[in-house]
Amino acid sequence: MVLAGTAACGTVENLTAGQKLDNAFEKLGEERSIAFELDLDTDAKSLMALDAEQSEPGEEMPAEMAELLSEGTISVSMYSKKPIKESEDKDFTAMAMKLSGPDGALLEYRLVGDWIYARVDAATLGEMSGNPMPSAKELPPQAGAFKKLLEGQWIKLSKKAMEETGKNVSGAEGLGAEEPSAEPSLDAKTQKKLTDALKKAVAENVDFTTSGGSDGTEHIKATAPFRTLLTELLDAVKPLRNELPIGEELPTAKDVADAPNTKVSADFTLKNGELTEVSVDLAKLTETAKVKKFALVLRVSEGEKPEAPAGATELDIEELMSSMLSGPFGGPVSDEEFGDVPLGEGDLADDTQMW
Numbered sequence: 117m118v119l120a121g122t123a124a125c126g127t128v129e130n131l132t133a134g135q136k137l138d139n140a141f142e143k144l145g146e147e148r149s150i151a152f153e154l155d156l157d158t159d160a161k162s163l164m165a166l167d168a169e170q171s172e173p174g175e176e177m178p179a180e181m182a183e184l185l186s187e188g189t190i191s192v193s194m195y196s197k198k199p200i201k202e203s204e205d206k207d208f209t210a211m212a213m214k215l216s217g218p219d220g221a222l223l224e225y226r227l228v229g230d231w232i233y234a235r236v237d238a239a240t241l242g243e244m245s246g247n248p249m250p251s252a253k254e255l256p257p258q259a260g261a262f263k264k265l266l267e268g269q270w271i272k273l274s275k276k277a278m279e280e281t282g283k284n285v286s287g288a289e290g291l292g293a294e295e296p297s298a299e300p301s302l303d304a305k306t307q308k309k310l311t312d313a314l315k316k317a318v319a320e321n322v323d324f325t326t327s328g329g330s331d332g333t334e335h336i337k338a339t340a341p342f343r344t345l346l347t348e349l350l351d352a353v354k355p356l357r358n359e360l361p362i363g364e365e366l367p368t369a370k371d372v373a374d375a376p377n378t379k380v381s382a383d384f385t386l387k388n389g390e391l392t393e394v395s396v397d398l399a400k401l402t403e404t405a406k407v408k409k410f411a412l413v414l415r416v417s418e419g420e421k422p423e424a425p426a427g428a429t430e431l432d433i434e435e436l437m438s439s440m441l442s443g444p445f446g447g448p449v450s451d452e453e454f455g456d457v458p459l460g461e462g463d464l465a466d467d468t469q470m471w
Contacts (some may be wrong), residue, residue, distance in 0.1 A: 131412065133324040137384060140391040142415065145201030151419030157395065157411040160186045165406040167434075178242040187218040195421040212422035218242070228424040235270045261431035270428035277433040306359045313352040321345045332388040338458040342401060343377040351432045376401055391416050 144150065145231075156163075160182035167177040167429055196203040215223040226233040242249040252259075252266040261271045300392040321340050326333035347369045357366060378400040385393040392415065399410040 127163040133326050133338075136326075136334070136386060136389070137336060139389060140384075140386055141188050142201075143390055146199050147418055148197070148199060149193070149195045149419040149421055150200055151234040151417045153189070153191045153415040153417075154183055155189040155413050156411050157413050158186050158407070162186075162407045162410060164411075165400055166404065167240060178244070178246055181246075184217050184222075184244050188222075189216045190214070191216065193419040195419070222284060226422050226425065228422060230275050231424065232273045232275050232278070232396075233270055233425055233428050234265070234273075235268060236310045237268055261429045264429045265431075270425045270426075271431045272428040273431050273433060281433050288381065310353065310356055311358070314349060317348040318345070323349055332359065333384045335388065336384040337381050338384070339381045342376045342380050343372060343375040344357055346372050346375060372387055377402055378403075 119305065131240070160179065163185055164179065164183040165179055169175070191212075191214045193212045194208050196207045197209060200209045204229050209229065211227040213250070214221055214227045215221075217237075217240065219240070220237070222237045224233075224235050233454075238249040249266060249461055250440070252263040255266070265271050318340075323339050325337045326334065327337075350367060350369050350372065353360070353366060354368070361364070380401060381397045383393075383395045383397070385395075389399045393413045394416075397410075398412060400409055402410055
């Protein structure tokens with residue numbers, strides 16, 4: 117991790133902090149399973165006050181959504197056949213993601229072996245977003261597994277079938293179409309140059325302080341002026357823009373010239389040398405006295421291997437595609453549904469990237 121490595125370039129305290137962070141992240145990388153929980157440390161009142169300053173009249177955030185964002189959590193767990201630091205996508209055999217609200221799980225996703233599982237609290241999510249979902253009773257028999265989904269039950273889809281369908285649709289523009297090019301990646305030489313450049317920028321602009329207790333818990337705080345650090349990081353990357361896959365899409369120092377330059381802090385919590393939590397204090401960046409507490413918190417644990425839920429109903433991918441290409445749940449498509457908007461070349465192929 118860049119932040120951990122850069123600490124060793126500064127003062128004696130930075131050196132100690134850097135070594136401890138390096139060791140903590142090294143331990144994480146040696147695990148085969150890992151779990152994260154992400155949430156906002158704030159309250160609904162602060163979120164609504166912040167949103168009101170940026171929204172047009174009548175477009176303010178609903179109170180229900182503010183409550184979800186302030187009390188909700190996103191949990192992610194993954195399991196690999198190899199240590200995490202050595203793992204590629206193909207090595208992860210099980211993953212899980214859950215979005216939880218004040219009253220329980222709102223959305224769950226699991227990948228176990230060759231199957232994808234999902235369930236959703238459609239009614240609650242619809243109320244919170246202001247876009248109510250139809251009840252399962254309102255759907256016709258053709259809806260099949262969708263009715264189970266709206267009832268809050270688990271459904272499952274074949275991962276292989278989804279991948280094959282995605283390939284077939286993306287190649288539907290015609291025979292002889294070229295295979296999609298591989299995702300751009302960084303070679304080892306460019307990775308090293310990028311890491312060294314970022315390390316230097318952070319080392320010159322970030323201050324580290326450490327504090328600890330008698331129970332094995334220790335806090336390492338990294339503090340820096342926001343705009344200055346962001347500008348230095350972008351300037352450090354600038355000479356490498358032509359070598360980076362997304363170099364042309366990166367912002368420049370001019371793009372962040374109006375960003376606040378108040379100091380922001382990231383607090384790393386270690387327990388017996390292992391990373392357990394990272395909290396980034398963003399309250400000062402809001403530039404409003406109405407927001408007293410606003411932090412992004414990431415909690416880390418070893419995690420358990422996700423398992424397949426019992427009783428999931430299989431959703432046939434071909435039926436799903438048929439319903440997407442015809443009317444809702446198999447009915448005919450009306451002119452009103454599509455209007456006069458033409459289907460552009462490649463639109464369907466782009467849509468299948470969700471698979």
